[in-house]
Amino acid sequence: MYTQALNAPVSAGTEPETEDESGPDLDRFDAQVAAEQKIEPNDWMPASYRKTLVRQISQHAHSEIVGMLPEGNWITRAPTLRRKAALLAKVQDEGGHGLYLYAAAETLGVSREELFEQLHSGKAKYSSIFNYPTLTWADMGAIGWLVDGAAIMNQIPLCRCSYGPYSRAMIRICKEESFHQRQGYELISTLAKGTPQQKAMAQDALNRWWWPSLMMFGPSDSESKHSAQSMAWKIKRFSNDDLRQKFVDATVPQGHFIGLEFPDPDLRLNQETGHWEFGEIDWQEFFRVVGGDGPCNRERLQTRVKAYEDGAWVREAALAFSQKRQTRAQADEAALAGAAE
Amino acid sequence: MTEQKMPLWEVFIRARTGMAHRHCGSVHAGDAEMALQAARDVYTRRGEGLSIWVVPSQAITASDPKDKGSLFEPTASKIYRHPTFYEVPEEVGNM
Numbered sequence: 001m002y003t004q005a006l007n008a009p010v011s012a013g014t015e016p017e018t019e020d021e022s023g024p025d026l027d028r029f030d031a032q033v034a035a036e037q038k039i040e041p042n043d044w045m046p047a048s049y050r051k052t053l054v055r056q057i058s059q060h061a062h063s064e065i066v067g068m069l070p071e072g073n074w075i076t077r078a079p080t081l082r083r084k085a086a087l088l089a090k091v092q093d094e095g096g097h098g099l100y101l102y103a104a105a106e107t108l109g110v111s112r113e114e115l116f117e118q119l120h121s122g123k124a125k126y127s128s129i130f131n132y133p134t135l136t137w138a139d140m141g142a143i144g145w146l147v148d149g150a151a152i153m154n155q156i157p158l159c160r161c162s163y164g165p166y167s168r169a170m171i172r173i174c175k176e177e178s179f180h181q182r183q184g185y186e187l188i189s190t191l192a193k194g195t196p197q198q199k200a201m202a203q204d205a206l207n208r209w210w211w212p213s214l215m216m217f218g219p220s221d222s223e224s225k226h227s228a229q230s231m232a233w234k235i236k237r238f239s240n241d242d243l244r245q246k247f248v249d250a251t252v253p254q255g256h257f258i259g260l261e262f263p264d265p266d267l268r269l270n271q272e273t274g275h276w277e278f279g280e281i282d283w284q285e286f287f288r289v290v291g292g293d294g295p296c297n298r299e300r301l302q303t304r305v306k307a308y309e310d311g312a313w314v315r316e317a318a319l320a321f322s323q324k325r326q327t328r329a330q331a332d333e334a335a336l337a338g339a340a341e
Numbered sequence: 342m343t344e345q346k347m348p349l350w351e352v353f354i355r356a357r358t359g360m361a362h363r364h365c366g367s368v369h370a371g372d373a374e375m376a377l378q379a380a381r382d383v384y385t386r387r388g389e390g391l392s393i394w395v396v397p398s399q400a401i402t403a404s405d406p407k408d409k410g411s412l413f414e415p416t417a418s419k420i421y422r423h424p425t426f427y428e429v430p431e432e433v434g435n436m
Contacts, residue, residue, distance in 0.1 A: 043406045092386070099383050103367040106349070112369060113346060169366070176387070312344065319345050322371035 038164035061101035063127040131294030138205035144184015157237035
Protein backbone atom coordinates (compact mmCIF):
# COMPACT_ATOMS: atom_id res chain seq x y z
CA MET A 1 0.00 0.00 0.00
CA TYR A 2 2.92 2.31 0.35
CA THR A 3 3.49 1.47 -3.27
CA GLN A 4 0.07 0.90 -4.76
CA ALA A 5 -0.92 3.21 -7.58
CA LEU A 6 2.63 4.57 -7.63
CA ASN A 7 3.05 3.07 -11.05
CA ALA A 8 5.18 5.74 -12.71
CA PRO A 9 8.07 3.73 -14.14
CA VAL A 10 11.53 4.38 -12.70
CA SER A 11 12.99 6.35 -15.54
CA ALA A 12 16.40 6.25 -17.23
CA GLY A 13 18.97 3.49 -17.25
CA THR A 14 19.18 0.45 -19.45
CA GLU A 15 16.54 -2.16 -18.90
CA PRO A 16 17.59 -5.68 -19.77
CA GLU A 17 14.33 -7.22 -20.89
CA THR A 18 15.83 -10.51 -22.01
CA GLU A 19 14.64 -12.62 -19.12
CA ASP A 20 10.93 -12.71 -19.78
CA GLU A 21 10.92 -15.10 -22.71
CA SER A 22 9.03 -18.29 -22.16
CA GLY A 23 11.14 -21.33 -21.54
CA PRO A 24 12.09 -23.87 -18.88
CA ASP A 25 13.38 -21.12 -16.55
CA LEU A 26 10.10 -19.26 -16.64
CA ASP A 27 8.12 -22.46 -16.20
CA ARG A 28 10.20 -23.41 -13.17
CA PHE A 29 9.74 -19.92 -11.73
CA ASP A 30 5.97 -19.99 -12.26
CA ALA A 31 5.75 -23.44 -10.65
CA GLN A 32 7.77 -22.25 -7.64
CA VAL A 33 5.48 -19.27 -7.12
CA ALA A 34 2.32 -21.32 -7.60
CA ALA A 35 3.55 -23.85 -5.02
CA GLU A 36 4.00 -21.03 -2.46
CA GLN A 37 7.75 -21.58 -2.47
CA LYS A 38 9.84 -18.49 -1.89
CA ILE A 39 11.95 -16.96 -4.61
CA GLU A 40 15.40 -16.18 -3.19
CA PRO A 41 18.06 -13.71 -4.38
CA ASN A 42 20.05 -16.06 -6.59
CA ASP A 43 17.04 -17.75 -8.18
CA TRP A 44 16.23 -17.09 -11.82
CA MET A 45 13.36 -14.60 -12.12
CA PRO A 46 11.77 -12.66 -14.96
CA ALA A 47 13.32 -9.23 -15.44
CA SER A 48 9.94 -7.61 -14.91
CA TYR A 49 9.43 -9.43 -11.57
CA ARG A 50 12.83 -8.15 -10.43
CA LYS A 51 12.06 -4.63 -11.62
CA THR A 52 8.63 -4.51 -10.00
CA LEU A 53 10.05 -5.70 -6.70
CA VAL A 54 12.95 -3.24 -6.75
CA ARG A 55 10.41 -0.46 -7.30
CA GLN A 56 7.93 -1.70 -4.67
CA ILE A 57 10.44 -2.59 -1.95
CA SER A 58 12.52 0.57 -2.40
CA GLN A 59 9.45 2.81 -2.41
CA HIS A 60 8.30 1.06 0.74
CA ALA A 61 11.73 1.79 2.26
CA HIS A 62 11.61 5.44 1.16
CA SER A 63 8.17 5.73 2.79
CA GLU A 64 9.54 4.52 6.13
CA ILE A 65 12.42 7.01 6.08
CA VAL A 66 10.33 9.97 4.93
CA GLY A 67 7.68 8.84 7.44
CA MET A 68 10.09 9.66 10.26
CA LEU A 69 9.76 13.36 9.43
CA PRO A 70 6.11 14.21 10.29
CA GLU A 71 6.46 12.53 13.68
CA GLY A 72 10.02 13.73 14.28
CA ASN A 73 8.45 17.18 14.21
CA TRP A 74 6.85 16.62 17.64
CA ILE A 75 9.55 14.78 19.60
CA THR A 76 10.79 17.97 21.28
CA ARG A 77 7.22 18.95 22.23
CA ALA A 78 5.84 15.73 23.69
CA PRO A 79 3.79 16.55 26.82
CA THR A 80 5.29 13.84 29.08
CA LEU A 81 8.45 11.75 29.30
CA ARG A 82 6.45 8.58 28.64
CA ARG A 83 5.04 10.05 25.42
CA LYS A 84 8.44 11.32 24.38
CA ALA A 85 10.18 7.97 24.93
CA ALA A 86 7.41 6.14 23.03
CA LEU A 87 7.54 8.58 20.11
CA LEU A 88 11.34 8.39 19.95
CA ALA A 89 11.17 4.60 19.91
CA LYS A 90 8.55 4.65 17.17
CA VAL A 91 10.54 7.00 14.95
CA GLN A 92 13.67 4.95 15.57
CA ASP A 93 11.73 1.84 14.50
CA GLU A 94 10.68 3.54 11.26
CA GLY A 95 14.35 4.18 10.51
CA GLY A 96 15.08 0.54 11.21
CA HIS A 97 12.20 -0.59 8.98
CA GLY A 98 13.55 1.50 6.12
CA LEU A 99 16.92 -0.18 6.58
CA TYR A 100 15.44 -3.71 6.56
CA LEU A 101 13.67 -2.85 3.32
CA TYR A 102 16.67 -1.24 1.63
CA ALA A 103 18.66 -4.38 2.52
CA ALA A 104 15.93 -6.53 0.93
CA ALA A 105 15.83 -4.36 -2.21
CA GLU A 106 19.61 -4.59 -2.55
CA THR A 107 19.43 -8.39 -2.79
CA LEU A 108 17.83 -7.80 -6.20
CA GLY A 109 20.99 -6.21 -7.55
CA VAL A 110 20.55 -2.49 -6.93
CA SER A 111 22.83 -0.40 -4.70
CA ARG A 112 21.85 1.81 -1.75
CA GLU A 113 23.37 4.78 -3.56
CA GLU A 114 21.19 4.21 -6.64
CA LEU A 115 18.07 3.99 -4.49
CA PHE A 116 18.88 7.25 -2.70
CA GLU A 117 19.53 8.90 -6.05
CA GLN A 118 16.08 7.82 -7.21
CA LEU A 119 14.42 9.23 -4.10
CA HIS A 120 16.34 12.48 -3.99
CA SER A 121 15.85 13.23 -7.68
CA GLY A 122 12.11 12.60 -7.44
CA LYS A 123 12.23 9.56 -9.73
CA ALA A 124 11.04 7.24 -6.97
CA LYS A 125 7.93 7.88 -4.94
CA TYR A 126 6.97 7.31 -1.33
CA SER A 127 3.60 6.99 0.32
CA SER A 128 1.61 10.16 -0.24
CA ILE A 129 0.34 10.18 3.35
CA PHE A 130 3.63 11.63 4.50
CA ASN A 131 3.11 14.75 2.42
CA TYR A 132 0.63 16.06 4.98
CA PRO A 133 1.72 18.28 7.90
CA THR A 134 1.46 17.39 11.58
CA LEU A 135 -0.27 20.42 13.00
CA THR A 136 -0.99 19.41 16.61
CA TRP A 137 0.08 16.89 19.23
CA ALA A 138 -3.14 14.97 18.50
CA ASP A 139 -1.75 14.25 15.03
CA MET A 140 0.74 11.90 16.72
CA GLY A 141 -2.21 9.86 17.97
CA ALA A 142 -4.03 9.97 14.63
CA ILE A 143 -0.92 8.87 12.73
CA GLY A 144 -0.16 5.93 15.00
CA TRP A 145 -3.80 4.81 15.08
CA LEU A 146 -4.77 5.38 11.44
CA VAL A 147 -1.62 5.47 9.32
CA ASP A 148 0.16 2.63 11.08
CA GLY A 149 -3.19 0.84 11.32
CA ALA A 150 -3.62 1.03 7.56
CA ALA A 151 -0.01 -0.04 7.06
CA ILE A 152 -0.56 -3.13 9.22
CA MET A 153 -3.57 -4.12 7.05
CA ASN A 154 -1.33 -4.16 4.04
CA GLN A 155 1.82 -5.51 5.62
CA ILE A 156 0.37 -8.67 7.11
CA PRO A 157 -0.46 -10.22 3.70
CA LEU A 158 2.97 -9.08 2.46
CA CYS A 159 4.51 -11.42 5.03
CA ARG A 160 3.44 -14.14 2.59
CA CYS A 161 4.78 -12.47 -0.53
CA SER A 162 6.69 -14.71 -2.93
CA TYR A 163 10.07 -12.97 -2.64
CA GLY A 164 11.90 -14.38 0.42
CA PRO A 165 13.88 -11.33 1.63
CA TYR A 166 10.83 -9.05 1.32
CA SER A 167 8.53 -11.46 3.17
CA ARG A 168 11.08 -11.94 5.97
CA ALA A 169 11.54 -8.17 6.31
CA MET A 170 7.76 -7.80 6.53
CA ILE A 171 7.51 -10.42 9.30
CA ARG A 172 10.05 -8.51 11.33
CA ILE A 173 8.31 -5.21 10.62
CA CYS A 174 4.86 -6.52 11.56
CA LYS A 175 6.14 -7.67 14.95
CA GLU A 176 7.31 -4.14 15.68
CA GLU A 177 4.41 -2.31 14.07
CA SER A 178 1.64 -3.17 16.50
CA PHE A 179 3.19 -1.10 19.29
CA HIS A 180 3.04 1.84 16.89
CA GLN A 181 -0.69 1.56 16.45
CA ARG A 182 -1.38 0.97 20.15
CA GLN A 183 0.79 3.95 21.08
CA GLY A 184 -1.24 6.17 18.75
CA TYR A 185 -4.63 4.92 19.87
CA GLU A 186 -3.72 5.28 23.55
CA LEU A 187 -2.55 8.82 22.87
CA ILE A 188 -5.69 9.91 21.05
CA SER A 189 -7.97 8.12 23.55
CA THR A 190 -6.34 10.06 26.37
CA LEU A 191 -7.05 13.32 24.55
CA ALA A 192 -10.61 12.28 23.68
CA LYS A 193 -11.29 11.63 27.37
CA GLY A 194 -9.65 14.87 28.49
CA THR A 195 -10.71 18.50 28.56
CA PRO A 196 -13.09 19.85 25.90
CA GLN A 197 -10.11 21.48 24.17
CA GLN A 198 -8.19 18.19 24.14
CA LYS A 199 -11.20 16.34 22.79
CA ALA A 200 -11.66 18.99 20.09
CA MET A 201 -7.98 18.62 19.16
CA ALA A 202 -8.40 14.84 18.87
CA GLN A 203 -11.51 15.26 16.70
CA ASP A 204 -9.72 17.80 14.49
CA ALA A 205 -6.82 15.39 13.93
CA LEU A 206 -9.22 12.59 12.96
CA ASN A 207 -11.00 14.98 10.60
CA ARG A 208 -7.76 15.75 8.79
CA TRP A 209 -6.17 12.27 8.71
CA TRP A 210 -9.18 10.03 7.96
CA TRP A 211 -9.53 10.48 4.19
CA PRO A 212 -5.79 10.49 3.45
CA SER A 213 -5.54 7.23 5.42
CA LEU A 214 -8.22 5.66 3.23
CA MET A 215 -6.29 6.81 0.18
CA MET A 216 -3.21 4.93 1.39
CA PHE A 217 -4.73 1.73 0.00
CA GLY A 218 -4.65 3.16 -3.51
CA PRO A 219 -7.43 3.42 -6.08
CA SER A 220 -9.61 0.48 -7.03
CA ASP A 221 -7.63 -2.30 -8.69
CA SER A 222 -9.75 -2.16 -11.82
CA GLU A 223 -7.82 1.02 -12.56
CA SER A 224 -4.38 -0.48 -12.12
CA LYS A 225 -2.93 -2.60 -14.90
CA HIS A 226 -0.17 -3.82 -12.62
CA SER A 227 -2.44 -5.41 -10.05
CA ALA A 228 -3.21 -8.56 -12.02
CA GLN A 229 0.46 -9.29 -12.61
CA SER A 230 1.34 -8.59 -8.96
CA MET A 231 -1.38 -11.01 -7.88
CA ALA A 232 -0.13 -13.71 -10.28
CA TRP A 233 3.37 -13.30 -8.88
CA LYS A 234 2.01 -13.51 -5.32
CA ILE A 235 3.45 -10.13 -4.44
CA LYS A 236 0.01 -8.68 -3.90
CA ARG A 237 -2.41 -10.94 -2.06
CA PHE A 238 -5.60 -8.88 -1.62
CA SER A 239 -7.22 -6.12 -3.63
CA ASN A 240 -6.93 -2.48 -2.58
CA ASP A 241 -10.68 -2.25 -2.03
CA ASP A 242 -10.78 -5.37 0.16
CA LEU A 243 -8.00 -4.08 2.40
CA ARG A 244 -9.57 -0.66 2.61
CA GLN A 245 -12.92 -2.12 3.65
CA LYS A 246 -11.22 -4.27 6.28
CA PHE A 247 -9.51 -1.17 7.66
CA VAL A 248 -12.76 0.82 7.82
CA ASP A 249 -14.62 -2.03 9.54
CA ALA A 250 -11.90 -2.33 12.19
CA THR A 251 -11.33 1.37 12.75
CA VAL A 252 -14.80 2.94 12.89
CA PRO A 253 -15.83 1.12 16.08
CA GLN A 254 -12.46 2.07 17.63
CA GLY A 255 -13.22 5.75 16.99
CA HIS A 256 -16.78 5.54 18.23
CA PHE A 257 -15.61 3.81 21.41
CA ILE A 258 -13.65 6.93 22.40
CA GLY A 259 -16.48 9.28 21.44
CA LEU A 260 -15.09 10.57 18.15
CA GLU A 261 -17.01 11.02 14.90
CA PHE A 262 -15.78 10.36 11.41
CA PRO A 263 -15.81 13.20 8.83
CA ASP A 264 -18.09 11.28 6.46
CA PRO A 265 -21.83 11.98 6.27
CA ASP A 266 -22.28 8.82 4.18
CA LEU A 267 -20.72 6.51 6.75
CA ARG A 268 -23.28 3.90 7.85
CA LEU A 269 -23.34 0.33 9.03
CA ASN A 270 -24.95 -2.06 6.59
CA GLN A 271 -26.80 -4.41 8.95
CA GLU A 272 -26.98 -7.20 6.39
CA THR A 273 -23.35 -7.34 5.33
CA GLY A 274 -21.92 -6.13 8.64
CA HIS A 275 -19.66 -3.73 6.74
CA TRP A 276 -19.37 0.01 7.23
CA GLU A 277 -20.26 1.76 3.99
CA PHE A 278 -18.41 4.98 3.36
CA GLY A 279 -18.56 7.96 1.01
CA GLU A 280 -16.72 8.74 -2.21
CA ILE A 281 -12.98 9.26 -1.93
CA ASP A 282 -11.60 12.36 -3.64
CA TRP A 283 -9.09 10.68 -5.94
CA GLN A 284 -8.21 14.03 -7.51
CA GLU A 285 -6.61 15.00 -4.23
CA PHE A 286 -4.71 11.72 -4.08
CA PHE A 287 -3.25 12.07 -7.57
CA ARG A 288 -2.43 15.72 -6.96
CA VAL A 289 -0.51 14.90 -3.77
CA VAL A 290 1.22 11.81 -5.15
CA GLY A 291 2.14 13.83 -8.21
CA GLY A 292 4.02 16.38 -6.13
CA ASP A 293 1.47 19.02 -5.22
CA GLY A 294 0.65 18.13 -1.60
CA PRO A 295 1.26 20.46 1.37
CA CYS A 296 4.69 19.09 2.28
CA ASN A 297 6.16 17.34 -0.76
CA ARG A 298 8.89 19.88 -1.43
CA GLU A 299 9.76 20.23 2.24
CA ARG A 300 10.01 16.45 2.77
CA LEU A 301 12.32 15.97 -0.18
CA GLN A 302 14.48 18.99 0.70
CA THR A 303 14.85 17.69 4.25
CA ARG A 304 15.97 14.27 3.03
CA VAL A 305 18.41 15.67 0.47
CA LYS A 306 19.89 18.03 3.05
CA ALA A 307 20.28 15.27 5.60
CA TYR A 308 22.05 13.11 3.04
CA GLU A 309 24.35 15.88 1.83
CA ASP A 310 25.09 17.17 5.33
CA GLY A 311 25.97 13.63 6.37
CA ALA A 312 28.47 13.04 3.57
CA TRP A 313 31.42 14.03 5.77
CA VAL A 314 30.42 11.37 8.31
CA ARG A 315 30.38 8.63 5.67
CA GLU A 316 33.69 9.81 4.20
CA ALA A 317 35.28 10.01 7.65
CA ALA A 318 34.07 6.53 8.54
CA LEU A 319 35.60 5.04 5.39
CA ALA A 320 38.83 7.01 5.82
CA PHE A 321 39.09 5.84 9.43
CA SER A 322 38.53 2.20 8.43
CA GLN A 323 41.28 2.46 5.87
CA LYS A 324 43.61 4.12 8.36
CA ARG A 325 42.92 1.39 10.92
CA GLN A 326 43.57 -1.30 8.33
CA THR A 327 46.86 0.28 7.20
CA ARG A 328 47.97 0.63 10.79
CA ALA A 329 47.15 -3.02 11.54
CA GLN A 330 49.10 -4.17 8.50
CA ALA A 331 52.09 -2.03 9.54
CA ASP A 332 51.96 -3.50 13.06
CA GLU A 333 51.90 -7.03 11.63
CA ALA A 334 54.85 -6.32 9.40
CA ALA A 335 56.80 -4.81 12.31
CA LEU A 336 56.09 -7.87 14.49
CA ALA A 337 57.15 -10.23 11.71
CA GLY A 338 60.33 -8.21 11.26
CA ALA A 339 61.07 -8.24 15.00
CA ALA A 340 60.60 -12.01 15.20
CA GLU A 341 63.44 -12.76 12.84
CA MET B 342 33.68 14.10 -5.98
CA THR B 343 32.10 10.68 -6.35
CA GLU B 344 31.61 9.04 -3.02
CA GLN B 345 33.13 5.66 -2.33
CA LYS B 346 30.59 2.94 -1.75
CA MET B 347 30.18 1.74 1.79
CA PRO B 348 30.97 -2.00 2.03
CA LEU B 349 28.13 -4.47 2.62
CA TRP B 350 28.09 -6.91 5.52
CA GLU B 351 25.76 -9.84 6.24
CA VAL B 352 24.48 -10.03 9.81
CA PHE B 353 23.93 -13.20 11.87
CA ILE B 354 22.36 -13.07 15.32
CA ARG B 355 22.13 -15.69 18.06
CA ALA B 356 19.06 -15.17 20.17
CA ARG B 357 19.85 -17.38 23.18
CA THR B 358 22.77 -19.53 24.21
CA GLY B 359 22.49 -22.97 22.74
CA MET B 360 20.87 -21.67 19.58
CA ALA B 361 22.65 -21.15 16.27
CA HIS B 362 23.29 -17.77 14.70
CA ARG B 363 20.64 -16.96 12.11
CA HIS B 364 20.95 -14.65 9.14
CA CYS B 365 18.74 -11.62 9.60
CA GLY B 366 19.81 -9.10 6.96
CA SER B 367 22.63 -6.79 6.02
CA VAL B 368 24.23 -3.45 6.94
CA HIS B 369 26.57 -1.03 5.24
CA ALA B 370 29.61 0.00 7.30
CA GLY B 371 33.20 1.10 6.91
CA ASP B 372 34.71 -1.81 8.83
CA ALA B 373 33.91 -4.76 11.07
CA GLU B 374 33.66 -2.82 14.31
CA MET B 375 31.25 -0.26 12.84
CA ALA B 376 29.31 -3.10 11.21
CA LEU B 377 28.82 -4.72 14.64
CA GLN B 378 27.53 -1.47 16.09
CA ALA B 379 25.22 -0.86 13.15
CA ALA B 380 23.92 -4.43 13.37
CA ARG B 381 23.23 -3.94 17.08
CA ASP B 382 21.24 -0.78 16.35
CA VAL B 383 19.30 -2.12 13.39
CA TYR B 384 18.60 -5.72 14.37
CA THR B 385 18.43 -5.89 18.18
CA ARG B 386 16.21 -3.08 19.41
CA ARG B 387 14.12 -5.54 21.38
CA GLY B 388 16.86 -7.66 22.90
CA GLU B 389 16.75 -10.17 20.07
CA GLY B 390 20.41 -11.04 20.34
CA LEU B 391 23.11 -12.24 22.68
CA SER B 392 25.72 -12.51 19.97
CA ILE B 393 26.26 -10.87 16.59
CA TRP B 394 28.42 -12.02 13.71
CA VAL B 395 29.12 -9.76 10.74
CA VAL B 396 30.70 -11.08 7.57
CA PRO B 397 31.68 -9.12 4.46
CA SER B 398 29.05 -10.11 1.89
CA GLN B 399 31.79 -10.87 -0.62
CA ALA B 400 33.21 -13.54 1.72
CA ILE B 401 30.10 -15.68 1.41
CA THR B 402 30.01 -18.42 -1.19
CA ALA B 403 26.55 -19.68 -2.03
CA SER B 404 25.47 -22.77 -3.91
CA ASP B 405 23.85 -22.02 -7.26
CA PRO B 406 20.08 -22.54 -7.19
CA LYS B 407 20.34 -23.92 -10.74
CA ASP B 408 22.36 -26.82 -9.34
CA LYS B 409 19.80 -27.61 -6.67
CA GLY B 410 18.59 -30.73 -8.42
CA SER B 411 21.92 -32.42 -8.97
CA LEU B 412 23.54 -31.10 -5.76
CA PHE B 413 20.86 -32.50 -3.49
CA GLU B 414 19.67 -35.53 -5.46
CA PRO B 415 21.59 -38.07 -3.34
CA THR B 416 19.85 -36.81 -0.20
CA ALA B 417 16.41 -37.31 -1.67
CA SER B 418 16.91 -40.90 -2.78
CA LYS B 419 18.36 -42.43 0.40
CA ILE B 420 15.20 -42.94 2.42
CA TYR B 421 16.91 -45.56 4.60
CA ARG B 422 18.52 -42.59 6.42
CA HIS B 423 15.15 -41.91 8.04
CA PRO B 424 13.82 -43.79 11.12
CA THR B 425 10.42 -44.33 9.47
CA PHE B 426 12.01 -46.71 6.95
CA TYR B 427 12.48 -49.29 9.73
CA GLU B 428 9.84 -51.46 11.38
CA VAL B 429 9.85 -51.92 15.15
CA PRO B 430 7.04 -53.96 16.80
CA GLU B 431 4.65 -51.99 18.97
CA GLU B 432 5.20 -54.29 21.96
CA VAL B 433 8.80 -53.16 22.13
CA GLY B 434 7.64 -49.59 22.85
CA ASN B 435 9.22 -46.36 21.63
CA MET B 436 12.52 -46.62 19.84
